[in-house]
Amino acid sequence: MADVGESGSTRTARYLLALYIAEHRTSPPVAPGRVAETLDRSPAAATEMLQRLAADGLVVREPYEGATLTDAGRARASDLHETYVALSWFFRDVLGLDEHEREAMELAGLVSPAVAERLAHLLFEDLDGEARSDDSDASPTREP
Amino acid sequence: MADVGESGSTRTARYLLALYIAEHRTSPPVAPGRVAETLDRSPAAATEMLQRLAADGLVVREPYEGATLTDAGRARASDLHETYVALSWFFRDVLGLDEHEREAMELAGLVSPAVAERLAHLLFEDLDGEARSDDSDASPTREP
DNA sequence: TTTTTATTTTAGGTCTGCCTAAATGGCGGT
DNA sequence: ACCGCCATTTAGGCAGACCTAAAATAAAAA
Numbered sequence: 001m002a003d004v005g006e007s008g009s010t011r012t013a014r015y016l017l018a019l020y021i022a023e024h025r026t027s028p029p030v031a032p033g034r035v036a037e038t039l040d041r042s043p044a045a046a047t048e049m050l051q052r053l054a055a056d057g058l059v060v061r062e063p064y065e066g067a068t069l070t071d072a073g074r075a076r077a078s079d080l081h082e083t084y085v086a087l088s089w090f091f092r093d094v095l096g097l098d099e100h101e102r103e104a105m106e107l108a109g110l111v112s113p114a115v116a117e118r119l120a121h122l123l124f125e126d127l128d129g130e131a132r133s134d135d136s137d138a139s140p141t142r143e144p
Numbered sequence: 145m146a147d148v149g150e151s152g153s154t155r156t157a158r159y160l161l162a163l164y165i166a167e168h169r170t171s172p173p174v175a176p177g178r179v180a181e182t183l184d185r186s187p188a189a190a191t192e193m194l195q196r197l198a199a200d201g202l203v204v205r206e207p208y209e210g211a212t213l214t215d216a217g218r219a220r221a222s223d224l225h226e227t228y229v230a231l232s233w234f235f236r237d238v239l240g241l242d243e244h245e246r247e248a249m250e251l252a253g254l255v256s257p258a259v260a261e262r263l264a265h266l267l268f269e270d271l272d273g274e275a276r277s278d279d280s281d282a283s284p285t286r287e288p
Numbered sequence: 289t290t291t292t293t294a295t296t297t298t299a300g301g302t303c304t305g306c307c308t309a310a311a312t313g314g315c316g317g318t
Numbered sequence: 319a320c321c322g323c324c325a326t327t328t329a330g331g332c333a334g335a336c337c338t339a340a341a342a343t344a345a346a347a348a
Contacts, residue, residue, distance in 0.1 A: 011305065033325060045306055047327060052304095064313060064326055095262040103256055110254055112247055118239040155335060177295065189336055191297060196334090208296055208343060 013080055013109025014039055015049045016058065019069055020077035029066035083116040084108040086123045093126070157224055157253020158183055159193045160202065163213055164221035173210035227260040228252040230267045237270070 018038050022030040036046035054061040058073030069077055084104050091100035111119075162182045166174040180190035198205040202217030213221055228248050235244035255263075 009304085031325080032327090041305090042307060043326065044308080044328085049305080051327095091259065095259060095266075097258055097262065099256070099258065103259060107251075107254065110251065112243070114241055114243070115235065115239060115247060118241065122239075153334085175295080176297090185335090186337060187296065188298085188338080193335080195297095 010109065012049065012053060012056075012058075013076075014105065015046075015053060016069075016073060016077040017080045017084060017105060017108055019053075019059065019067060020074070020081050023069060028068040029062055030068070031066040034066070079116070080108050082120055083111060086116065086119040087111070089123050089126075090119060154253065156193065156197060156200075156202075158249065159190075159197060160213075160217060160221040161224045161228055161249060161252055163197075163203065163211060164218070164225050167213060172212040173206055174212070175210040178210070223260070224252050226264055227255060230260065230263040231255070233267050233270070234263060 015035060018035050019030055022034055022038070032046040032050055033043055035041075035050065036043045039046070050059060050061055050067045053059040053073065054067065057070060058076060059067040059069050061067045087104035087107055088100045091097040091103050097103060108116075159179060162179050163174055166178055166182070176190040176194055177187050179185075179194065180187045183190070194203060194205055194211045197203045197217065198211065201214060202220060203211040203213055205211045231248035231251055232244045235241040235247050241247060252260075
């Protein structure tokens with residue numbers, strides 16, 4: 001009874017995010033193998049989670065084909081993706097991390113909505129700053 | 145086989161951190177009830193985790209008394225605490241979050257060492273900046 | 289000392305997320 | 319049409335982290 005109680009605690013977020021990103025690269029039915037690969041899990045695990053997401057109405061699953069995000073799923077995934085982008089940016093441009101994408105992927109589903117939102121703000125502010133001081137300078141965020 | 149495989153994946157970190165903080169407030173043997181309360185878990189859960197930590201050599205447990213961090217445990221907890229402080233600072237002074245402490249507590253064990261380290265750097269830089277421009281100004285980090 | 293009360297511990301169960309090994313389905317080549 | 323191969327799925331298990339309810343224990347009250 002500790003969690004929010006709803007669908008999509010912790011780990012499922014990663015799957016949603018992976019699905020979301022995959023759908024933007026190739027046409028929608030995303031194969032479990034694909035998901036398994038990007039998340040470094042067994043194919044069986046991916047299939048299982050896809051079934052779970054389907055049960056929660058976040059994806060539609062076509063057996064032996066793959067899964068496609070539903071509107072609900074896409075909404076969730078979209079938020080996650082926003083957080084992911086913000087985190088990725090932060091880890092790369094502010095902290096100077098190499099593994100910014102993986103790190104962002106892992107944390108995107110774990111930070112609270114509040115953090116996600118404020119972080120996105122930071123990112124937008126930074127983009128804004130960049131746009132104004134536009135003399136093709138390398139990195140305005142992190143000084144060399 | 146995905147994780148590091150060792151002692152102290154995910155959740156145990158929270159217990160270590162709670163223990164570390166508790167030990168700094170009152171004398172060492174920290175009662176399970178205490179831990180349970182601060183982590184919002186059942187007493188049974190706390191007892192169980194304390195036993196686990198004891199099995200991993202991170203605490204010494206005195207039944208019906210509580211647990212005390214071993215050197216190994218304290219080392220781990222100390223790192224965690226550093227991350228916790230950095231995160232807490234970041235959430236409060238940079239993101240302006242209310243729940244900075246809880247949030248920091250939850251994430252401290254989840255961010256990679258790399259993130260922890262760089263974040264700590266940021267904090268020290270900020271403290272340094274504060275120290276130099278020392279005319280008792282309220283908050284140099286976040287403008288009012 | 290005996291009883292009461294508060295706390296801790298054990299017992300038994302659940303749920304999530306994952307794995308390996310063994311089916312099973314889909315498809316291309318012959 | 320049949321055979322193999324590869325991807326997916328099922329089956330069966332396992333460990334972590336949690337819970338509730340029922341013992342056990344320590345400490346305070348009577």
